[in-house]
Amino acid sequence: MEQERLQAPSDDSAGVTPAPPVTTRRRFLRYLLGFSVVSTMALVLTPVIAFLVPPKTGSAGTGGVVSAGTLADIPLGQGKVVPMGSKPTIVLNTEQGVKAYSAICTHLGCIVTFDGANGTIACPCHDGRFSPTTGAVVSGPPPAPLPVVEVSVDEETGEIFLKEG
Numbered sequence: 698m699e700q701e702r703l704q705a706p707s708d709d710s711a712g713v714t715p716a717p718p719v720t721t722r723r724r725f726l727r728y729l730l731g732f733s734v735v736s737t738m739a740l741v742l743t744p745v746i747a748f749l750v751p752p753k754t755g756s757a758g759t760g761g762v763v764s765a766g767t768l769a770d771i772p773l774g775q776g777k778v779v780p781m782g783s784k785p786t787i788v789l790n791t792e793q794g795v796k797a798y799s800a801i802c803t804h805l806g807c808i809v810t811f812d813g814a815n816g817t818i819a820c821p822c823h824d825g826r827f828s829p830t831t832g833a834v835v836s837g838p839p840p841a842p843l844p845v846v847e848v849s850v851d852e853e854t855g856e857i858f859l860k861e862g
């Protein structure tokens with residue numbers, strides 16, 4: 698009997714009762730469910746919206762000029778693939794100057810990269826090889842050279858510009 702008095706709070710105490718907990722288990726679970734629904738919707742809708750709204754990087758096919766970084770980004774004897782609108786382009790800093798080609802292999806369309814060990818542009822799919830100075834086929838199955846992309850370098854800043862065709 699004395700235990701009941703100790704455990705059960707009395708309503709008629711002197712008015713100093715602790716505030717009831719604000720977050721109940723049910724409310725917490727409701728928040729958790731709402732968060733998971735919103736997260737799931739964001740995960741589903743983000744790629745759909747990204748697919749429907751094209752990226753605003755360059756303007757492919759309009760004859761615009763796209764920056765490909767600076768010479769500091771591509772040291773002599775190196776190369777990298779950069780986006781030119783929706784088309785990948787490989788930019789190379791060679792002894793003969795900065796060169797740029799479409800990075801889409803003329804065999805079956807894989808994306809080529811620069812192979813610094815061999816000094817060639819290499820296709821990872823069937824080991825097609827292209828010349829870094831001309832884009833011509835060196836070896837492998839590609840039937841045609843890589844299309845040349847017009848490139849210019851700002852003498853003062855070293856910024857590399859690609860002209861979209």
Ligand code: FES
Binds near residue numbers: 825838
């Ligand atoms: S796709 Fe490049 S060599 Fe086949």
